[in-house]
Amino acid sequence: MAGAELSVVPKQFTQIKEPELMLEKVLEEEQKEDGVCRVKGHPGSAELEAGSTHGALQANIQEEELELVLATPEDNEKHIVTLQSVHFTSEDGALQELGWLEEGQVGVQPAGSGLPSLVWLGEGSQQSLHQCVAISIQEEVYSMPELERLQFQVLEENATPPGEDSRSAVSLAGSTESIKLDTGQKEEQLLVEGGLSEKAEEQFFLVEARPGEEGRDEIVLTISNFTVDEPETHPAAGEAPVEKADETHSQKKTKEVKRTFQCDICVFTSSRMSSFNRHMKTHTSEKPHVCHLCLKAFRTVTLLRNHINTHTGTRPYKCGDCDMAFVTSGELVRHRRYKHTHEKPFKCSMCKYASVEASKLKRHIRSHTGERPFQCPLCSYASKDTYKLKRHMRTHSGVHLRNLHTYKAAEMKCRYCSATFHERYALIQHQKTHKNEKRFKCEHCSYACKQERHMTVHVRTHTGEKPFACLSCDKCFRQKQLLNVHLKKYHDTNFIPTVYECPRCGKGFSRWNNMKRHSEKCDSEQEKPAPSEKGRRVKKRKPAVPKEAATTRYLVVNGAEAAAEETALMSRAPSLGGLVPIDLGEAAAGSEDLDEDLTCEMILAVMDK
DNA sequence: AGTTCTTGCGCCCTCTGCTGGTATCGC
DNA sequence: AGCGATACCAGCAGAGGGCGCAAGAACT
Structure with a gap:
């Protein structure tokens, strides 16, 4: 200028x-x-x-x-x-x-x-x-x-x-x-x-x-x-x-x-x-349009009409290529794109991915950016979408059991049968009975499993089928993962196999459980265990990575609530050293929630501190 | 003002890969 | 019998498909 x-x-x-x-x-x-x-x-x-x-x-x-x-x-x-x-x-x-x-x-x-x-x-x-x-x-x-x-x-x-x-x-x-x-x-x-x-x-x-x-x-x-x-x-x-x-x-x-x-x-x-004006109605409880079949009220005529369609099963927009039908034309268009035309207008600029819906592209892009906006409040896990976080939260269900025991006025229906419940925990427990059903049964033996893919793999043990062939040698496998392991192990020059060393003698093992088994024996050979430790049941837990001296350290607190608070705090701050809060009073009382080896671990941790 | 189209969000599902635990096999 | 390798099983998480629905935008 x-x-x-x-x-x-x-x-x-x-x-x-x-x-x-x-x-x-x-x-x-x-x-x-x-x-x-x-x-x-x-x-x-x-x-x-x-x-x-x-x-x-x-x-x-x-x-x-x-x-x-x-x-x-x-x-x-x-x-x-x-x-x-x-x-x-x-x-x-x-x-x-x-x-x-x-x-x-x-x-x-x-x-x-x-x-x-x-x-x-x-x-x-x-x-x-x-x-x-x-x-x-x-x-x-x-x-x-x-x-x-x-x-x-x-x-x-x-x-x-x-x-x-x-x-x-x-x-x-x-x-x-x-x-x-x-x-x-x-x-x-x-x-x-x-x-x-x-x-x-x-x-x-x-x-x-x-x-x-x-x-x-x-x-x-x-x-x-x-x-x-x-x-x-x-x-x-x-x-x-x-x-x-x-x-x-x-x-x-x-x-x-x-x-x-x-x-x-x-x-x-x-x-x-x-x-x-229409928006402002969303802030009021005014719902002048009432369904004559169930007395449910709606804000607009359109919403009421759509609702009545759920009673009558009316889906005016029918797909010409299949039996599907929809309430709105937009749903039909989307369905046709998914199932028939395969038109995918939303294209990723970083890869070949294309999607029918913009929201799917948005979700996909997070796989490029690594963005994880949905943080778990209980641990460091963060998800790229709400569903994965919700799914992840199930892994915390044992900590939050009490939250599952609130009486709900509305009935909650089992997704697998007609049973209904007023307590979420009861519902979940009930649904687990369905979940543990091994619906897939082998025609050739007594084997049964919950997932179809596992049955597919199992059947190969009868048929001898090994569909996964190594292109570098003649070896074939029943599972793709086994082929992948084989490729890494024998045909990938950059592959560095993980070696688990025995902390006693230094001997290396390819598998942690084998090392552990060896280590226990090696331990007993090299030094006689103290009487208190001799009868100690070894607690099975996932090995830390790397497997060197993976000792869990416990922070002993007084009271279950304090333990829960500390758990939440620790999960948000992994840098605190991975201490696991535990209620000493409960442990001392011999609660069934704490097995004896855990108590030993805890005491060791206290000594360690 | 009513209708239709478009957009965005949420939910649930399946498929898949990875990983760990256990069982089994073979030397 | 011991040991290492392999097979099998199961759970978790990543990625994506498909649909329901509410609400905004555009059209009549």
């Missing part, structure tokens, strides 16, 4: 911490015939001009007023303007002394005015199609938490109705999150005044608050015009901006005065009154 000169308190870009601090200034706009929008502002005297590939940008600052002139380009396409800031310096105090800044304000200050520039105007960034304003605020002026409520005055394009300022209120829920800044509250007021018709549309702004450059105590607010960020015209990262194919459409879009209906109860916003 060479040559730009402004000296003004540009309150059009003023942010005010609280509503009562809001400037009483109202922007005056003049709609000029040549499509130039003049915005009258505040004292100053300077003039800024900049050429732009999209059009001319002018900011005329005269005494007592600032005029920012946005000259539309020849093709009337909305040009892209980027305002970038420089930082408050130690001289911001001087600015306040000069009356340019009220305390807690951020002003726009032209470069080259002899005072430190606060914001300069730049032509459209080549990297972005967003119309945006970036403002940096020194943290001494605002801290992130203070940015809870800001008031912006935004220069509107010439379509803004005269007399309507575009001040917008925004609440920053999170200091580092992108949020929508909208004019909804203002419009709500205008609606009361009858100033806007319902057809008027909102203008979205995206406000991002983030810390500034490293080493600088600043906050950078970037205010982006949402309306120009059309997905169809938004270039992918790394691509040069492309001219909009439908300029008339985009121009219309950007020139419309938009508004938003914002829910006071949740974060919901909508551009349509009808959607807003």
Whole structure:
């Protein structure tokens, strides 16, 4: 922005911490015939001009007023303007002394005015199609938490109705999150005044608050015009901006005065009154549409109709290629993609994966990024989706047994039979009886198993089938995993076999249990065990990796609740050394929950500590 | 205002690979 | 009988398929 000169308190870009601090200034706009929008502002005297590939940008600052002139380009396409800031310096105090800044304000200050520039105007960034304003605020002026409520005055394009300022209120829920800044509250007021018709549309702004450059105590607010960020015209990262194919459409879009209906109860916003009204019903218990068959009530006719279809079995959308039928057309389309057309519109950019649904692609991408947003509250495990976490939580079920014993008023039905239960534990125990059913029985022997795949493998022991052949030698295997082990062991030159060494004699073994068995014998040969240890039953537990001196250490606490608390704490902080909390009192009482060898381990651990 | 299309979330399932424990086999 | 290797079994977790449903967006 060479040559730009402004000296003004540009309150059009003023942010005010609280509503009562809001400037009483109202922007005056003049709609000029040549499509130039003049915005009258505040004292100053300077003039800024900049050429732009999209059009001319002018900011005329005269005494007592600032005029920012946005000259539309020849093709009337909305040009892209980027305002970038420089930082408050130690001289911001001087600015306040000069009356340019009220305390807690951020002003726009032209470069080259002899005072430190606060914001300069730049032509459209080549990297972005967003119309945006970036403002940096020194943290001494605002801290992130203070940015809870800001008031912006935004220069509107010439379509803004005269007399309507575009001040917008925004609440920053999170200091580092992108949020929508909208004019909804203002419009709500205008609606009361009858100033806007319902057809008027909102203008979205995206406000991002983030810390500034490293080493600088600043906050950078970037205010982006949402309306120009059309997905169809938004270039992918790394691509040069492309001219909009439908300029008339985009121009219309950007020139419309938009508004938003914002829910006071949740974060919901909508551009349509009808959607807003429908949403608001979700916050009420009003369910005027009652099913005549079961008296269940619903908010909308459509929901009731879908519900009644579950009674009647009505599924109007029938698949032409199979017997499936669905309540909605969308379900049918999705079904056809899955089962018949195999159309997968959502393609992964990192691999060949494609999916029918966007959510599946989103889930898939986590396998590339390693993102695991779903953290287990009891251990370090984190999952990529909710179901896996839910499945994982079953492994903690023995710790949380008491939670399973709450009486539930609603009956819980067994998924395998017609039995019902009011206690979750009883249900789970019952379902286990189904789970342990060995439904798959061998035709050739008495072997039975729970899973079909195991039966498939077992049957091969009768047929002699070994479908997994090694390509490097003639060996064949009944199981793929055995082939894999073989390949690693005999044909993979990089394969380093795991060796478990006997801690007594150092002899190596390929399997931990063999080493363990050897070690016990080696132990008894080399040193006679103490009488107390002689009768000790060896507790079986999973060997740690590596297998060197895998001794479990116990943290002895007093009371079961304390033990549970410590367990939770330890699981969240593996760095604490993997201590296993255990209730000494319960152990001493000889609880059935603690076997004798565990007690011995515990005592050893106490001695160790 | 009603209807239809689209989107997103959640739930549950299967398939698969890996790993560990146990049983069995062969030397 | 002892020992090592192999076979078998089972559980957990990763990945993905398929569907139900609510709600937003678009259309009539």
